[in-house]
Amino acid sequence: MDAQLLAFIAVAAGMVALPGADFTVVxxxxxxxxGSGxxxxxxxxAGLLVHTALAVAGLSAVLVTMPVLLRTVQxxxxxxxxxxxxxxxxxxxRRRAGGERAQDPDEAGYRAPMSPGRSLRQGFLTNALNPKAPVLFLSLLPQFVPDGQPPLPRTVLLASVVVLLALVWFPAVALLVDRLGRWLRRPRTARAIEGGSGAALTALGLVLVGGPLLH
Incomplete structure (x- = not known):
């Protein structure tokens, strides 16, 4: 395995693991x-697969050079x-106003799980609609294509690495959260986590909607 590929794996792992909207939703x-996680x-x-496919096809470059289209995605x-x-x-x-109570006090205060299909769709849309991803892939992938090497096979390899890292990292996060679930689902802890994640997602959404065009 060449040094450039090892360096890319390290960079991509940090990129995938960096907390953001994907991490919060998971x-x-x-x-x-x-199951929902x-x-x-x-x-x-799967959303990352879309971005990597666009990068391989060269469509990310088109998106980045068209400010109106990029702003629409944003x-x-x-x-x-x-x-x-x-x-x-x-x-x-709503739960506070309704005075919701669960039979198991350790499970009180948290919402019911979504269907697998809805959870899958939510994760996909959160990532696929991330406007930073095309810019990131366009600026990152070419740096790890050695001079004199055909760019397409190398870009496909690098894109596959990103998707595989995501397939390892995010399910691992979901399983770890579930493992700690009995403590994390306690009423106060659950409300704090959901409130914090809701506030983080709201703030990120406001930045994307009201902020300047991403570069």
């Missing part, structure tokens, strides 16, 4: 159930992330 859904994680990896992605954040905050408020 944790939220994993707290609801293991894993399905969301697989959806995130607005749609920001609106979706904002929707997820506000939905989480509204769910907490």
């Amino acid at each position: 944790v939220r859904n994993a707290l609801a159930s293991r 894993v399905a969301t994680a697989v959806g995130v990896a 607005l749609i992605g920001g609106a979706y992330v904002l929707y997820l954040g506000l939905s989480a905050l509204y769910a907490i408020r």
